[in-house]
Amino acid sequence: MLAERQPATEVLAPPPVVPSDVSLFFDFDGTLVDLAATPDAVVVDQRLLDALDILADRFPGRVAIISGRSITQLDAMLGRHAQLFAVAGSHGAERRTLQDGHVAAERPASLEAAAESFRTFADANGLVYEAKSLGAGLHYRMAPAFEPDAVALAEHLSATHGLTLQRGKMMVELRTPGDKGAALRQLIASPEMAGSTPYFFGDDVTDEDGFEVAHDLGGVGVLIGDPRPTAATYRLDDVAALRRWIDGILE
Known part of the structure; x- marks a missing residue:
């Protein structure tokens, strides 16, 4: 138990x-x-x-x-x-x-597509994109006002690409199971x-x-x-x- x-x-x-x-x-x-x-x-x-x-x-x-x-x-x-x-x-x-x-x-193609969306969003808004072997992270510690938008994007990409959404400290991550x-x-x-x-x-x-x-x-x-x-x-x-x-x- x-x-x-x-x-x-x-x-x-x-x-x-x-x-x-x-x-x-x-x-x-x-x-x-x-x-x-x-x-x-x-x-x-x-x-x-x-x-x-x-x-x-x-x-x-x-x-x-x-x-x-x-x-x-x-x-x-x-x-x-x-x-x-x-x-x-x-x-x-x-x-x-x-x-x-x-x-x-293996790193799935769906993760690469989601990672590209994270990279684009990070570049446009001054956030930090983190590349991982089997995941992609979006950090908003330096711009906390973007948290709602970052979470909404992660939720959309998770549902679209069938990836696991992981919340962390001032960040969201999409990853394989x-x-x-x-x-x-x-x-x-x-x-x-x-x-x-x-x-x-x-x-x-x-x-x-x-x-x-x-x-x-x-x-x-x-x-x-x-x-x-x-x-x-x-x-x-x-x-x-x-x-x-x-x-x-x-x-």
């Missing part, structure tokens, strides 16, 4: 974990790194890269990133460090593991993760599927950010608080 969404009203950090018992799943933007005005402006600092290296060593085969970004985008931001753990991109529509390599569906909960189920079936307790960390409504599946599998979700209705069991204030929690389990 999936977790019921309740307000996470208090800051309750997850307890320390034992590497042999737990698998760690992290969203990327807003979780491991702070959000920025545009997707390309996100900063990946050396301290995070060092921490990911140590996590991969302490939790061998039991660390994964599950992101709305494509795997290509994550590789560009994380470099060689992204090869040390499992990665699921495009909200779970693609994944890469040591056992299976890179598994992804997939969700982070399904990605977690696929990844935790690996020999290294099998039988472990999943901890899923995320900040956005797109992470709720991951929280629910983690709970369903006997684990927990950890919300990063302000209180809101959520299926997460624990909550940390922000990216900095998660970084401190990671530092604590690595000491």
Whole structure:
């Protein structure tokens, strides 16, 4: 039975974990790194890269990133460090593991048509278009007045082209089917993760599927950010608080 969404009203950090018992799943933007005005402006600092290296060593085969970004985008931001753990991109529509390599569906022509509409709208109104392997994003963080028009366009294109509409923080996305909960189920079936307790960390409504599946599998979700209705069991204030929690389990 999936977790019921309740307000996470208090800051309750997850307890320390034992590497042999737990698998760690992290969203990327807003979780491991702070959000920025545009997707390309996100900063990946050396301290995070060092921490990911140590996590991969302490939790061998039991660390994964599950992101709305494509795997290509994550590789560009994380470099060689992204090869040390499992990665699921495009909200779970693609994944890469040591056992299976890179598994992804083909980019449909309908997505390319929708992406072109997003690009045209973004160029005309000073918004930011984000290209993804299996999705297309339209960001209005720098022009929030365009939110109603951006959402209406996304809804129209979703219905016209049969694509999944995903709302995010100051953005809308059209993508092929997939969700982070399904990605977690696929990844935790690996020999290294099998039988472990999943901890899923995320900040956005797109992470709720991951929280629910983690709970369903006997684990927990950890919300990063302000209180809101959520299926997460624990909550940390922000990216900095998660970084401190990671530092604590690595000491």
